[in-house]
């Protein structure tokens with residue numbers, strides 16, 4: 146029986162994006178992290194190149210989210226209120242490849258912390274870890290713009306990943322990223338056309354394409370995962386087919402989205418058929434992460450150290466078929 | 471692969487005898503192409519025509535059934551990506567039982583797995599199969615385990631037993647139960663015979679594409695078509711590639727030897743790596759997966775993933791339109807209203823629950839559309855919401871006369887008050903995540 150492997154080659158290529166900057170590049174990171182560059186569907190080594198493997202970031206907070214589960218707190222109880230120390234722990238003990246600093250506490254209704262305070266936190270995190278960092282904001286446009294402008298300024302040259310802009314609010318932050326040499330996350334609400342439109346808007350203001358990461362908006366398991374999954378597959382297919390305005394690496398938020406739904410918070414005694422709470426939470430984050438990895442995610446911001454560990458092992462295993470391994 | 475009318479015409483006798491009920495062979499070919507006729511209606515069709523048309527009408531991936539009355543159907547998939555159409559037959563989840571565990575231990579386990587169900591968006595989620603492994607010295611343990619499953623469960627059975635004589639006895643216990651046989655060795659004629667005489671399907675195992683194709687060809691030519699494919703892989707990376715290549719060969723190249731559902735038995739010690747593997751296999755083309763152990767938390771995650779991936783992208787999942795109690799509401803508790811798009815319902819009910827409130831959540835029928843879409847389409851408007859509340863006699867069930875509507879539907883508030891006399895409409899927040907802070911600021915009753 147003769148059998149030939151049916152290969153499909155593509156005209157397009159996912160943009161290669163570099164995160165962080167080393168001293169000779171104007172920053173202080175010990176190394177940079179590269180994502181993207183693929184020329185075939187996720188992990189399809191038999192019909193394309195995948196120069197970089199997906200990476201896992203962990204998140205620290207200016208203010209711990211109200212719904213942050215107690216079992217998760219146990220891993221960082223001593224440092225949870227000290228983002229710089231927690232960042233260090235996440236890198237050294239839990240293997241985080243990047244750190245996301247979430248500045249939700251600057252939201253006027255969620256703490257209204259000051260712009261200066263936020264900038265200080267980012268500076269401290271940059272000092273405490275040497276991996277590239279992500280700075281994650283929120284949906285309050287005016288405040289977020291002020292915070293991100295300042296953050297871009299105080300971290301000038303570090304090539305942070307500024308997370309995020311959306312169609313209704315991108316100019317201020319994109320301009321700050323340009324001025325201070327950072328990379329940007331373009332977020333769109335689970336929609337191929339809106340995602341494309343935002344990327345066009347950004348490139349029209351001369352924002353460099355190699356500095357854009359897309360966030361298709363993460364629906365966690367049971368909460369719209371199927372939408373995120375299919376939008377990511379469509380974005381990746383179109384990007385590989387040659388649509389340059391969709392050929393960017395993609396970021397997802399399995400941690401933040403997973404650990405605020407009922408399934409990762411309700412006790413087993415109330416829902417005996419749901420099984421052990423903490424294990425359930427870890428499984429939830431792993432399932433969300435793994436399914437979106439095969440749909441095209443390149444950068445995952447995760448929360449549970451054990452989920453991080455399993456997903457990192459699996460990413461390595463997914464790369465075994467790579468030629469030359 | 472579908473044939474055109476002309477392709478089919480070339481295969482017909484071209485005598486225009488009319489015995490098929492239409493005057494010409496060409497007209498009959500057109501009817502066949504449109505699937506409005508069957509080839510058997512032409513008494514003069516050649517063997518070649520039958521073979522070609524038969525193969526063309528076969529689905530690219532065969533539908534395989536495992537189990538008796540409540541059988542699992544897998545296969546018959548038509549696309550590589552769910553957004554291209556949909557995935558039709560959700561991955562069957564099997565739990566492995568080892569004969570060496572002994573009947574005393576197995577009985578309570580089987581009973582518990584059998585009754586384990588989780589309800590989600592009106593669907594009952596459960597495991598589908600048992601995978602029974604003969605790993606004991608004594609064949610009585612294996613046969614005993616099978617009897618236990620048969621007596622205590624309606625789920626289908628996959629048998630794994632290296633000794634053919636024992637396997638034969640086991641199959642004898644499963645007449646009418648359409649079991650599957652897991653074969654982890656080179657396929658022999660005796661295996662095919664055994665499967666055929668017992669109406670069992672065969673799970674074929676191989677280490678390479680060529681070897682696998684040779685085995686399926688052997689089974690097919692012996693008339694055994696109920697097959698599943700198990701291509702052994704070193705690690706998830708290879709597994710993903712194998713599954714992709716197998717499915718693509720079947721769908722895009724019409725490569726018949728691979729036109730069968732895919733199977734994977736997962737044997738991993740680490741719970742979290744197990745979850746990771748199973749998640750990938752569910753998304754990327756395994757039609758049956760076997761889990762090495764029963765773990766409720768893991769199953770809940772996998773059930774949910776399976777439900778998500780196998781949902782028809784064209785048909786949003788809906789929840790039943792009715793009043794859902796959140797917490798322990800009394801007739802004086804606050805009342806919220808939203809649409810029956812499952813995601814909307816999930817998020818809104820979750821956030822009300824998170825706020826610590828007990829409340830009534832009225833879910834109206836918007837054919838599964840979200841708030842904004844339903845409002846724009848005229849399915850979530852004052853008159854319809856009011857009619858629903860009256861039809862279900864909700865006013866007799868509560869004393870509350872304030873109703874919170876979604877912020878995105880603020881425009882319906884006047885209309886709703888008009889059609890719902892005696893009620894005060896409160897415009898809620900736009901984002902569900904703001905519900906906990908919203909309920910603190912506004913008086914809801």
Ligand code: SF4
Nearest residue numbers: 486487488490495512
């Ligand atoms: S019965 Fe067959 S041969 Fe006769 S007209 Fe119909 S298709 Fe042609």
